Amino acid sequence: MKTRKFLIAMIPAFLLLSGCSGVMDSTQPAKRYYMLMPLSGTSEGGTGESLPGLVMNLTAVPGLDTDRIQALGSEAQLIRYANARWPDHLPEVLSSVMQRSMQSAGRFSEVEVASRPDSENWFLQLEVQKFYGLRNAGGTTSQVNVQIAGIIECGDRRTTFTVDDSAPVSSERLSAVVAAHQQSLDGATRKILGQMGENCS
Numbered sequence: 716m717k718t719r720k721f722l723i724a725m726i727p728a729f730l731l732l733s734g735c736s737g738v739m740d741s742t743q744p745a746k747r748y749y750m751l752m753p754l755s756g757t758s759e760g761g762t763g764e765s766l767p768g769l770v771m772n773l774t775a776v777p778g779l780d781t782d783r784i785q786a787l788g789s790e791a792q793l794i795r796y797a798n799a800r801w802p803d804h805l806p807e808v809l810s811s812v813m814q815r816s817m818q819s820a821g822r823f824s825e826v827e828v829a830s831r832p833d834s835e836n837w838f839l840q841l842e843v844q845k846f847y848g849l850r851n852a853g854g855t856t857s858q859v860n861v862q863i864a865g866i867i868e869c870g871d872r873r874t875t876f877t878v879d880d881s882a883p884v885s886s887e888r889l890s891a892v893v894a895a896h897q898q899s900l901d902g903a904t905r906k907i908l909g910q911m912g913e914n915c916s
Contacts, residue, residue, distance in 0.1 A: 744797070744798050745798065746798050746799075746800055747798055747799055747800065747889065748800050748801070748802050749784065749799065749800070749801060749802075749889070749893045750802065751801070751808060751809070751812050751893075751896065751897055751900060752812065752897065753812050753813075753815035753816040753819060754816040754819065754820075754900075754901050754904045754905065755819060766822060766823055766824040767822075767823060767824065767836060767837050767869070768823060768824050768825045768826075768827070768835065768836035768837070769817055769822075769823040769825070769826045769827070769836055769837045769838075769839060770826075770827050770828075770829050770831075770832050770833060770836045770837070770838050770839070771810075771813065771814065771817065771826065771827070771828055771829075771838070771839040771840075771841065772810075772828065772829060772830050772831075772838075772839070772840050772841070773806055773809055773810045773813060773828075773841040773842075773843065774806055774841070774842050774843070775805050775806045775809075775842065775843040775846070776842065776843065776844050778793050779805050779843055779844075779846055779847070780804055780805060780806055781804055781805060782800045782801045782802070782803055782804050782805070782808075783795045783796070783799070783800055783801075784796045784799040784800060784801065784889070784892065784893070784896075785847045785848070786847050786848035786849065786850040786856055786892075787847045787848070787849055787850065787860075788850050788852075789850070789851055789852045793847070794850055796848075796889060796892065799889050799892075799893075805843065805846060806843070809841075809843060809846075809900075810828050811828075812900070813841065813904065814826050814827075814828050816904050817839075817908075820908055822908075822911070822912075823837075832868060837867065837868060837869040837870075837911075837915065838866075838867070838868040838869075839865060839866075839867050839868075839907075839911070840865060840866040840867075840868075841863050841864070841865045841907070842863065842864045842865070843861075843862075843863055844862040844863065844864055844877075845860045845861055845862035845879075846860075846861055846862075846896070846900075847859065847860065848860075848884060848892050848895070848896075854887075855887055856884045856887060856892055857883065857884060858881050858882060858883045858884055858895065859881060859882050859884060859892065859895035859896050859898075859899045860879070860880075860881045860899065861879070861880050861881070861896070861899035861900055861902070861903045862877065862878070862879045862903075863877070863878050863903050863907065864876070864877045865877070865878070865907060865910070867910065867911055867914060867915060869911075869914070869915035870915070872914060872915060874910070874914040874915075876907075876910045876914075878903045878906035878907055878910065879903070880898075880899045880900075880901075880902030880903040880906065881899055881902075882894075882895040882896075882898035882899045882902070883895065
């Protein structure tokens with residue numbers, strides 16, 4: 716009788732453990748992290764002593780401030796690709812990538828990420844407004860869109876701009892989606908450098 720009562724009392728505990736087993740199961744798909752790389756091959760040379768310094772700050776619109784790789788669905792819904800992530804939240808990832816891209820461009824003596832400008836250096840404020848795949852009602856990602864709005868302050872000049880770029884997704888694989896993000900980011904970075912060259916020469 717005591718054994719029977721003990722077994723009955725242990726049933727809730729067994730049920731709780733069985734409910735948790737799926738969450739802790741080592742066979743669950745692992746998170747996959749994807750890197751974005753800075754734009755390369757843009758250096759224009761020059762001497763560090765004659766070049767201005769650059770302070771830059773990058774933010775993202777609500778919905779994009781996440782480490783999840785996302786698509787925009789046909790009903791304006793943000794959809795997360797399963798288990799696919801950037802190494803950090805998007806503003807931190809792109810701040811690092813853009814800082815290295817600007818530094819490798821060879822136009823600046825130094826590039827610093829900070830929230831406020833200073834009186835000695837140029838200041839570049841960027842806001843990421845689009846950074847996602849476009850997914851149709853059938854669940855296929857056709858392309859990746861990137862849009863970045865910016866303000867550049869250099870000397871007594873202050874210019875606002877918006878750059879857009881897109882790239883097709885060759886197949887419905889995460890590697891192809893990430894490659895399209897990289898291609899679009901490279902295109903947008905080149906256009907930002909072009910804006911700076913036109914307005915701060």
